[in-house]
Amino acid sequence: MNPYLDIILRSIAVYFFMVIALRVFGKKELSQLNTADIILILLISNAVQNAMVGNNSSLEGGLVAALVLFVINFILKKIMYNSKTITQLVQDKPEILIHDGIIDFKALAKLEITSQELEEVIREHGVEYFKDVKLAMMEIDGNISVISGDKTLKQTHHKRKIHKTLGALNN
DSSP states (O other): OOHHHHHHHHHHHHHHHHHHHHHOGGGGGGOOOOOOHHHHHHHHHHHHHHHHHTTTOHHHHHHHHHHHHHHHHHHHHHHHOHHHHHHHSSSSOEEEEETEEEEOOOHHHTTTTHHHHHHHHHHTTTTGGGGGGEEEETTTTEEEEESSSSSSSOOOOOOOOOOOOHHHHHH
């Protein structure tokens, strides 16, 4: 087989493996980059490098693998833009956490978010009490958006920063 075709096929396989792995492990993981997560990302990138380029450690082999990743990502985004079905397969749906001051404890349990974590997020958005939240949603990118009922409060956008142990990454 042509060595560059081999790199192309390997890179595509690794890309789709990573898309599936991120889908399985959930959007919550995307918004929580702590030290253990950064280490995990570095180790994954090192582990899949050889899976993509095989024995070819040349500059050309690395550039072909990188180009394939950019192209396949571009194509997947175009397909997702045009296909709701593919988008639903690749991305999770947003989840309502609070609606008109009422907390959805089933959604919190499903997403493994504690009420203390949710309290922290709403405070970061300038809201003191759950009852003052008109809508709080876990977005598809793993961030939590909060809209208060108070027209004078400016809405803000914060990343969730929840510190988990390395053992939690393996769950």
